[in-house]
Amino acid sequence: MSLVEVFANTLSADQGVRQVAEQQLAEAGKDPGLVFALLDVIGSTGDLSVCMSASLYLKNYIFECWNRRSNNIEAGTGGSGSRNSQDSSFSDHANAGGTSIEKHGGVASGPVVLSVDQRNLFREKLLNTLVVVPHHAALTPLVAALQFIITSEPFPQAWPGLLPFVSQLLDSSSPKEVYIAVLCLVEVLRSYRWHDKASENRDQIIEAFLPKLVELGMSLIQGIPENQANLETTGEIIWRILKVYKQATASNLSPLLQNRNQLERWLNLFISVITVVGDEDTSGSGESAAGASSVSSSGSPTVGGGSGPNSASHSRSSSSVSIGQGLLELAAWRKCYKWSFTLVNLLFVRYSVIPELTKRSPNQDLVQEHAIYHEFSQLFITSFAPEVCKMYIDRVRGLPRTVSLKQTASPEVALARSRAQRLIILFFVNCLQIESLWTIVLSELDMILNKIIFSNLRMKERDLYSYQYEPDQFFYEQEDQQEFLFSTKVTAGTFVQALVARRASVALPGVLMTVNNILEIQLNNLTDLECCLDVDAALQIMISIAEAPPTARSPIILNQMGKFINNYILPIFHKSNQLFLYSRSFQLIVTYASIIGFGEDVLKPICENILKCLDSTDDVLTKINAAIALEALLKYDFVVQTQSPTIQHTMEKILELYDTDVVSEKLANVMEVLVSTFSRELIPFAVKLCRHLSSQLLRILDELRENQEETQARGGQIDYEFLDEKADNAQHILGTLSTLLNSFQDYGQEVSGLEETIANMVKPVLDSGEVDLYPEMAELVDIIILTNRSVSEGLWNSVFNSFYEAFQTQPEASIEAIILSTTNFVAYGGAGITKERLEKIFQMIHYAVNEPQVELHVKKNASQLIEFILIAIPDSAAYSITDLIPFVIQMPGRSLNMIVACLYRDALRSLTANNNSLVNMFDELLSEWTRATIYGRELKVNIGAALQVVSLRDDNLVSLEQRIALFQFIINKVELVRPPLTTSTNSAEQPTQNTFEFVTEPYSFARVEDESSQIEEELPPSLDAAIDSIDIRTMYTKIVNELATSGPEYTQTLVQSLSPHQREIHTSLLQNPH
Known part of the structure; x- marks a missing residue:
C-alpha cells in the first residue's frame, strides 16, 4: 500500500479503516527515512486533503525530531539517510511503532534521530518540494518547518545552500519560484527578530536581497x-x-x-x-x-x-x-x-x-x-x-x-x-x-476634520444596529475605549484630543467653528436620520475636546459652554425622536460637568430632561446615560434640592435597569452616590431597595450556575466573557448594597429589617464559586453585625454555618473573608457561642495559621482572632476557653503574640500543655520575647502575661533566673508607657505621685527576626476594646502583693535583681495602684 493511500485512509469516514491506516503510519514513524517519502507525497499528489495531511504530519515530525541527537550516529552516516529517497512506497517505511495521526497532523514518537547527512539531504529536498508543491495551502506547514530549522541552528552556517537557492529563484521568470524565494526570505529575517543572532549576518542579508526586492516590487x-x-x-x-x-x-x-x-x-x-x-x-x-x-x-x-x-x-x-x-x-x-x-x-x-x-x-x-x-x-x-x-x-x-x-x-x-x-x-x-508638518496639516485642517475625522466619528449602520439590539456591547465600546484603540473611530477622537491639546491656540477656534456650522445647519432637520447622525458626530468632537483637560478649561470653553448647551443640546430633546442623540447629549453633559460649572438656568432643564427620559423612554442606553448624568450633577446643591422630593421614584426607575443586560460599574456608582447623598430621604425605601438588589443578585447567580451546568452537560468550551460579565454585575450589586447599608448605619432599626435579606444571599454567593464576591458578601454581614452590635441566633444558624460549609469545600478561596467576619461573630455574638461553634472557629483558625498557601495578612487576622478569644471571651458552662490553650500551643504556625495570649489567659495551663512543650523551649521563647519590639496596647497583654509567669514559683516549669529576667522585662516595658522619672541622686526626693499614661503607638507583630517588616496597623476594634479594658497597674499591684504575702523571700529576690531606676518604677506602681 502506497503512502498516499495510507494518508487517504486516515481521513476515511470508516473508523476501522482509519484506525488501521493510523497504526500503519504510526509504525513508520520511527524510520527517519519517512521524511523523504513525505516530501515526495507532498510534492506530487493531486489530492489536496492528502497533501495537507502529509505536510502537517511532516511539520510536527520535524518539530519533534529535528533537535534530537545521538552519539551512535556519526556525521555522514546513519540508518535510513542513505536510502533512495525517491521511493515513496509505504512498505519501505513500515516498522514497529505506536503513533497516530489526526486530521491536524500527528507527532512521531520514539527515538527518531536524523543524521547529519539526512539533515543536509532533507534541507535540500525541502527547498525543491516548496517549488513543486501543487497546492498553495500546503506551503504553510512546510514553511513553518523551514522556519523551525532556521531558528534551531546557527544560520547561515548550518544551511549554507539556502540563500544561494533564494537568489537563484529571485532571478527566475516563474512567478511561483519568485514567490517561494520571497517566502523563504521572510522566515530568514524573522529568525533574527526573536533570536540572538549576529546582526552583521542580518545586515549582509538585507544588503544582498532588499534592493532586488524593491525593484521586483516596482516592476510587478x-x-x-x-x-x-x-x-x-x-x-x-x-x-x-x-x-x-x-x-x-x-x-x-x-x-x-x-x-x-x-x-x-x-x-x-x-x-x-x-x-x-x-x-x-x-x-x-x-x-x-x-x-x-x-x-x-x-x-x-x-x-x-x-x-x-x-x-x-x-x-x-x-x-x-x-x-x-x-x-x-x-x-x-x-x-x-x-x-x-x-x-x-x-x-x-x-x-x-x-x-x-x-x-x-x-x-x-x-x-x-x-x-x-x-x-x-x-x-x-x-x-x-x-x-x-x-x-x-x-x-x-x-x-x-x-x-x-x-x-x-x-x-x-x-x-x-x-x-x-x-x-x-x-x-x-x-x-x-x-512644526514643518503641522504647517501642512493646518493648511488643510478644515478639510481633514470634515472628510476623515467627522466621517469616522459618524455612526454607521452597524453602530445603529448595536445601539438598538446589542446595547451592552455598544455601551462597553463607548466606556472602555482602551479596549478598542485600533478602531478608526477611537483614532479619530484621538486626533481631536491631540490637536486641541498640542495646538489649542490655533486649532481650537477652528474645531469649534466646524462643530457650530454642523449644528447650525442640522438642528433644524432633526427628524431626518442622516442629520441626526451628523449632530451625533459633532457632539463626539466636543466630547473629545473635553478629554484634553487643559484645553477644556480654556476661556473659550468656560465662557460659552452654558450657551452651547442651551442653543444646541436642549433643543435636541424637543426636536428629535432619535434616542441615541439623547444618550450622546447626556454623555456630553457628564464629560463637561466634571471640568466646568453650570448655572441654574442650565441645570434646571437638564434635570427635567433626565427625569423625563428615565420616566418615559424604553431605551436602555438613554436611561443609563441619563442616570449617569444625574449622578454627575449631584455636586450642585441646586440639583440635590430639586431631586430630593422625587428621589424614591427616581431610584425605582434606575433599579429597573438592573433587569437589563447593561449593568455596568458606572450604574453601580450611580446607585452608590444616590444612596449616600439621599440616605435620609431613602430610609422608607431602604428595605424595598435592598430586596430588589438582592433578587437581582440571586438571578445573576442562577444564570451563572445554569451556564456552568449546561457547559458541563454538553462538554463545550467555557464562555469566560459571559462569566466575567455576570460576575462583574454581581460585584457591582454587592458594592451598591454595601454603600446602602453603610449610609443607613445611623438608622439601626431599618438595617435590622434587612438582616434576613442579607443572610439569604450568603449561601448562594458562597456556593457560586465566584471568589471575588466573598469579601463583598462578608462585608455586608459585618455591617449588619456592627450596626446591631449583636449577632442574632438567625445569623449564627444561617450565615455562620454557611461560612463553615464554604470553608470545608473551598478553604483556600474562602478563608480570608470568613476569618474577618468570624471575628465580629465572636466579638458581638458571645451569647451565641457554643462548644460546637467554638470548635468550628478553631478549625478555621488552625487552617489559616498553619497552611503555607494562606497569605500573610490572613494569618495575621487569624492570629488576632485567637488573641481576642483568649483575652476577652470568658469561660462558660458550655465551654472552656482555657481548654483550647493546648490546641494553640501545638500549632506549627503559632506566633509569639498567640503564645503570649495563652500565657495571659492561664500561664500554668500553657506551660504544662502538650507534655510541657512550652517549658522545654522556654529559653528560646524568653530570648525572643524579651528582645521583641512591642508597642502600644500590645504592651498590656505582654506585661500581663509576664506577670502570670512570674507569679508561678515552680522551678520545674520556669527557673528563678527566667522569672527574674521576666520581672525586669515587666519593669522595662512599664517604663515605655509612663512618663520617665526625673533622675536624682537622692531617691528620697523623687515624687511619690506619678501619672501613668499608655502611649498610643501603631500596632505591630513582634518579629525579632525581621523588625523591618513589622506590620504597623491598628488592632481590629474588638481586640482593641478588649485590651483597653485591661487595668495593668491593678494587676501588677495585686500579683506583687500576693507574692509578698505568700513568698516574701521570693519577692525580695525579684526586687533585689532590679536596678535603682527599676526599683523606683516598682515602688511608684505599688504606691499608686489606681
Whole structure:
C-alpha cells in the first residue's frame, strides 16, 4: 500500500479503516527515512486533503525530531539517510511503532534521530518540494518547518545552500519560484527578530536581497496593466515583499535601509501600492499604475515621479488599468494595502518622530538609544514626510464627507478601507508634533476634520444596529475605549484630543467653528436620520475636546459652554425622536460637568430632561446615560434640592435597569452616590431597595450556575466573557448594597429589617464559586453585625454555618473573608457561642495559621482572632476557653503574640500543655520575647502575661533566673508607657505621685527576626476594646502583693535583681495602684 493511500485512509469516514491506516503510519514513524517519502507525497499528489495531511504530519515530525541527537550516529552516516529517497512506497517505511495521526497532523514518537547527512539531504529536498508543491495551502506547514530549522541552528552556517537557492529563484521568470524565494526570505529575517543572532549576518542579508526586492516590487506594480490575469499571484508576491521589509525593520533599521536612495525606492513602492489598490476609495481623479505616486530621487521629493503634483504623470493613460479595480476584493492586495500604510508609519513614528523628540529629552539614556537614527530622522522629516503628508491629504480630499448608511462594499473591503483611514489619521496625529508638518496639516485642517475625522466619528449602520439590539456591547465600546484603540473611530477622537491639546491656540477656534456650522445647519432637520447622525458626530468632537483637560478649561470653553448647551443640546430633546442623540447629549453633559460649572438656568432643564427620559423612554442606553448624568450633577446643591422630593421614584426607575443586560460599574456608582447623598430621604425605601438588589443578585447567580451546568452537560468550551460579565454585575450589586447599608448605619432599626435579606444571599454567593464576591458578601454581614452590635441566633444558624460549609469545600478561596467576619461573630455574638461553634472557629483558625498557601495578612487576622478569644471571651458552662490553650500551643504556625495570649489567659495551663512543650523551649521563647519590639496596647497583654509567669514559683516549669529576667522585662516595658522619672541622686526626693499614661503607638507583630517588616496597623476594634479594658497597674499591684504575702523571700529576690531606676518604677506602681 502506497503512502498516499495510507494518508487517504486516515481521513476515511470508516473508523476501522482509519484506525488501521493510523497504526500503519504510526509504525513508520520511527524510520527517519519517512521524511523523504513525505516530501515526495507532498510534492506530487493531486489530492489536496492528502497533501495537507502529509505536510502537517511532516511539520510536527520535524518539530519533534529535528533537535534530537545521538552519539551512535556519526556525521555522514546513519540508518535510513542513505536510502533512495525517491521511493515513496509505504512498505519501505513500515516498522514497529505506536503513533497516530489526526486530521491536524500527528507527532512521531520514539527515538527518531536524523543524521547529519539526512539533515543536509532533507534541507535540500525541502527547498525543491516548496517549488513543486501543487497546492498553495500546503506551503504553510512546510514553511513553518523551514522556519523551525532556521531558528534551531546557527544560520547561515548550518544551511549554507539556502540563500544561494533564494537568489537563484529571485532571478527566475516563474512567478511561483519568485514567490517561494520571497517566502523563504521572510522566515530568514524573522529568525533574527526573536533570536540572538549576529546582526552583521542580518545586515549582509538585507544588503544582498532588499534592493532586488524593491525593484521586483516596482516592476510587478508597473506590469499590472499587462498582467490582469495574474493579479492574485502578483498581490501574493508583493505582500510577502512587504513582509520581508517588515521583518527587516522590526527591531532596528539597518544602515542600508537608512540610505536615501533605498528609502526613496521603498517609499515609492509603498505609495505605489496605496495608489494602485486604494484609488477606488476616493472620488478624485486618481493615478494610473504606470504613473502612480512616487518619491523623486532627484533633489527634493515630489509626488508623481515628475516635478511636482501637477506633472503629466498624474494623468490617466488609455493603456493603464483602472486603479483599484477589484483589487481590494482580493485578500492578498488588502494585506498589501494595510502593510504599505503600516510601514510608512513605522518609518515615520519609530525611526523619525521618536528620535526627533527624544533629542530634547533630559533622559540621556533615551537620547543615546535613539541617537543612531538622528540623521535618518532629519532626512525623513525634511525630505520625505512632507510629500507623504501631502499625498495623504490628497487622498483625504477625494473622500466623501459622509458615507451612506447602506454599505455597498463587502465587509472585508470596508474593513480594509477603515484600517487605511486609521493609519492616515495616526500619521496626521504625529505630524502635530513636528512644526514643518503641522504647517501642512493646518493648511488643510478644515478639510481633514470634515472628510476623515467627522466621517469616522459618524455612526454607521452597524453602530445603529448595536445601539438598538446589542446595547451592552455598544455601551462597553463607548466606556472602555482602551479596549478598542485600533478602531478608526477611537483614532479619530484621538486626533481631536491631540490637536486641541498640542495646538489649542490655533486649532481650537477652528474645531469649534466646524462643530457650530454642523449644528447650525442640522438642528433644524432633526427628524431626518442622516442629520441626526451628523449632530451625533459633532457632539463626539466636543466630547473629545473635553478629554484634553487643559484645553477644556480654556476661556473659550468656560465662557460659552452654558450657551452651547442651551442653543444646541436642549433643543435636541424637543426636536428629535432619535434616542441615541439623547444618550450622546447626556454623555456630553457628564464629560463637561466634571471640568466646568453650570448655572441654574442650565441645570434646571437638564434635570427635567433626565427625569423625563428615565420616566418615559424604553431605551436602555438613554436611561443609563441619563442616570449617569444625574449622578454627575449631584455636586450642585441646586440639583440635590430639586431631586430630593422625587428621589424614591427616581431610584425605582434606575433599579429597573438592573433587569437589563447593561449593568455596568458606572450604574453601580450611580446607585452608590444616590444612596449616600439621599440616605435620609431613602430610609422608607431602604428595605424595598435592598430586596430588589438582592433578587437581582440571586438571578445573576442562577444564570451563572445554569451556564456552568449546561457547559458541563454538553462538554463545550467555557464562555469566560459571559462569566466575567455576570460576575462583574454581581460585584457591582454587592458594592451598591454595601454603600446602602453603610449610609443607613445611623438608622439601626431599618438595617435590622434587612438582616434576613442579607443572610439569604450568603449561601448562594458562597456556593457560586465566584471568589471575588466573598469579601463583598462578608462585608455586608459585618455591617449588619456592627450596626446591631449583636449577632442574632438567625445569623449564627444561617450565615455562620454557611461560612463553615464554604470553608470545608473551598478553604483556600474562602478563608480570608470568613476569618474577618468570624471575628465580629465572636466579638458581638458571645451569647451565641457554643462548644460546637467554638470548635468550628478553631478549625478555621488552625487552617489559616498553619497552611503555607494562606497569605500573610490572613494569618495575621487569624492570629488576632485567637488573641481576642483568649483575652476577652470568658469561660462558660458550655465551654472552656482555657481548654483550647493546648490546641494553640501545638500549632506549627503559632506566633509569639498567640503564645503570649495563652500565657495571659492561664500561664500554668500553657506551660504544662502538650507534655510541657512550652517549658522545654522556654529559653528560646524568653530570648525572643524579651528582645521583641512591642508597642502600644500590645504592651498590656505582654506585661500581663509576664506577670502570670512570674507569679508561678515552680522551678520545674520556669527557673528563678527566667522569672527574674521576666520581672525586669515587666519593669522595662512599664517604663515605655509612663512618663520617665526625673533622675536624682537622692531617691528620697523623687515624687511619690506619678501619672501613668499608655502611649498610643501603631500596632505591630513582634518579629525579632525581621523588625523591618513589622506590620504597623491598628488592632481590629474588638481586640482593641478588649485590651483597653485591661487595668495593668491593678494587676501588677495585686500579683506583687500576693507574692509578698505568700513568698516574701521570693519577692525580695525579684526586687533585689532590679536596678535603682527599676526599683523606683516598682515602688511608684505599688504606691499608686489606681
